[in-house]
Amino acid sequence: METLAWLILAFPIIALVIQYFFGKKLPRQGDWVSTGAIGLSLICSFILFIKVIFIESDPNFLFQVSYPWFSGGGGLDFRFGFHIDNLTVVMLMVVTIVSFLVHLYSIGYMHGEDFYDSFFAYMSLFSFSMLLLVLCDNLFILYISWELVGLSSYLLIGFYFWKDSAADASKKAFITTRVGDVFMFIGIMTVFLYLGKLNYTEIFEAVSHGELSGWVLTIAGICLFGGAVGKSAQFPLHVWLPDAMEGPTPVSALIHAATMVAAGVYMVGRLFPIFHSSPEAMLVIAYIGLITAFFASLIAITQTDIKRILAYSTLSQLGYMITALGVGGFVVGAYTAGLYHLMTHAFFKSLLFLCSGSVIHAVHTNEITSMGGLRKKMPITALTMIIGTLAISGVPFFSGFGSKDAILAGALQFGLEHPQHFLIFLGLLIGAGITSFYMFRLIFLTFFGEPRDQEKFDHAHESPVTMTLPLIILALLSIIGGWGLYGALWLNSSIVPPVIGAVHEAAAQGAGHGSALAHYGAMVLSLLVAFTGIAFSYMVYYKRSISVEMLTKKMGPLYQLSYNKFWVDEFYEKTVIAFVMKSRMVLRTFDNTVVDGAVNITAPITRGVAIFSGAVDKYVVDGLVNLLAILVQAIGAVSTLFQSGVIQNYLLKAACAVGALLLIHNVIMRVLY
C-alpha cells in the first residue's frame, strides 16, 4: 500500500523532470511521457482503490505511514507521510481518471501549439501536486502541495502568456487565491500553536478530546476554510475563476473544474473533524456556499462565453458542495453528499469543459451567440455534452441526480430541524432550477437551431479521436460511474472519517424518520425544479415561444445585474484595487521623500565624516610625525654644538670631565668617611 502510494506520486514527478529537461528532444515533444506517467498513476490508484474499497471494505479503514523529514529543533519533527482512507482513494481515482483523460485530450487539442512540451510538463507538475495534496497526512505538506497546485494553476492559466488577458488572469488567480491561502496559513498556525501537532489523526484526536475548543477552534476553522474559499473560488474570492478560463480548455477542465478547485472542498472534507466541533464555523461554511451557489447560477444565465458559463456553473456547484459540508455538521449524510457531489461533478464538469473545448476547437470562438446547429457537424460532442448537461441538471439516471438530491435532502432536513436556516434549502432548490435552465440554454444555443455564423459553421468539424475518446469515457462515467461510486460508497461503506463516524451513527439513530421524509421531499422538489428549468429553457431558446428580447427588457435591472456579474469585479476595482493603487502612490511618496531622503542624507554625512577624518589625519597624525621630526632636529641642533670638530675642545672637555669626576669622587669620599 505504501509502495503504491509512492508510485502514484513518483510517476508524475519523474515525468515532470524528463519533460522539463528533455521534452523538446523527445519524439512528439514527449506528450506520451506525461500521459503515460499519469496513466501508470491511474493504474496504481485503481489497484489501491480496489484494495481499500472492495477488499478491506471497512468504513473506518485507515492506513497511515509516516517518515521523518527534518527536525525543527526543540523536539519539533516535521514528518512526511500518507493518510489513506476511503476518502483518499476515491479522490485519487477522481484525480487520476480526469487527469489521464485530460492529458489524452490535450494531445489532440494542443496539437501544434507553441510550448507544447512545457504544457505537458506543467500538467505533470499539477498532477503530482494534486496527488500529494490528496495523499499527505499533515497540514504542513498539505500547505506545500496547496501552494504547488496554485503555482501550476498560475502557470497553466498564463500558458498563452503573450496575450495580456491571459497574463492578467493568471496574476489575478494567483493573487486572489493567495488571500485565501494567508487565512489558511493563519488557521494552520493557530492549530499548531494550540496543539503543537500537524498530523491529521493527532489533531483530530486532540480536537475530539476538547484540547482545542471555543472561539479558538472557531477562528482556526474559519481561517482554514478561508483557504478553501480562495482555492474553491467561493464568494467573495470567486472573481478569479471566470477569468481563469483564459487558459487552454483542457486546463480549465482539469484544474478549474474537476480537481484543483475541488481541493478546497476536499480539504474541508479531510479536516472535517476540526470544523465539525464548531457549529459557528459550520454555519459560516454553509452560508458562504449558499451565496456562491445561488449568485453564481444567476450570473451564468446571461453570459455568452461558453467557458464562462461553465465557470460560473462550476462556482455554483462548488457552492453546493461547500454548503453540503457545512450542513453536514448538523445533518447526517450531508457531508457524504457533498463529497459525493465533488466526485460526480468532477466527471460531468470536466466532460462539459472538454466538450466546450471540442466546440471551440471546431469553430474558433467562445461566443455561443456565433454558434448554433452544431449538432449535425459534431454528433459525438453534442451527444456527450447533452449527457453532461443532463447530469449537472440532476435528471434521474445520471450521476448528478444522486448527489444533488442528497445535498438537497440534507439541506431540507436541516431546514426542517432548524426553521431559521430554511433559506439554505430554498436557495439551493432555486439554484438547481436555474442550473438546469442555463445549462440547457447553452445546449440549445450551441447545438440546436439555425447556424448564426454560417462561415464558422461551414468550417466546423468533429474533433479527432484523442479528443472524442475522453469525451465518451467521461460521458459513460457521468452516467454509470456516478452510480458505481454511489453503490460503492453508499452501500458498501461510508467515506465519513473514523473520528466523526461514531458521532454520525449516534445521530442517525435519532433522526431516521425525518431524514426519510426529507429525502423523498427533496427528490420530488428537485425533480420538479430541474424539469421546470429545462422546460423553460426549451420554450425560450428552442421553441422561441417566449421572446428572449422581451424577457431581457422585462427583467431590465436584473438582467444588467446578472450580465455584469453583480459588479463584484467593479466593486473590487473601486475598493481594493483603488486602495492598493492609492497606497502605492502614498508609498511612492514615502519612498521618494523619506527613504530616498535617508539615502541622500548619508552622502553629506559621509562627506562630513571624511572631512573630519581628513583633518585628524592632517593635524593630529601628521602633526605627531612632524613633531617627532622637529624634536629630533632640535636635539641634533643642540648636540651639534658639542661636535665642534676641534680636537682640542674635545680634549678640554674630557679633561674637565675627568677633573669633575675626581672632584665628585673626593667630595663623596669626604662625606661618607
Place this chain on the structure above:
Amino acid sequence: MAVTLEHYLVVSITLFSLGMFIVMTRRNGIRMLMGVELILNSANLNLIAFNRYLPGMDASGNIFAVFVIMLAAAEAAVALAIVLAIFQQFSTIQLDEISSMKH
C-alpha cells in the same frame, strides 16, 4: 734633604700640565704630538717613582714604563704618518683648518 715621592710627583704633574697645555693650545699637528709625548713621559715618571717608593712592587712599574716608551715610539710613527697624509690631502697641518667633515 732627601728626595721623596712627592718631589717626583710634582715634577710629573708639571710635565703632564705642560703637555696638556701644549696639546690644548697648539693648532699645529706636530706640536700637538710633542705635547702628547710630554704626557706619556710624565706617566712614565709616575710609574717609575711609584715602583721605587711603594713596597712589594718588584719591577712591574719599570716594565710598564718600557711598554709605554715602546708604545710612544709606535704612536709617533703612526701619528706622524697620519700628519703626513693630512698634509698631502689638505696642504696644511693646522688641524683647525681641516673641517671638511664638519656639518
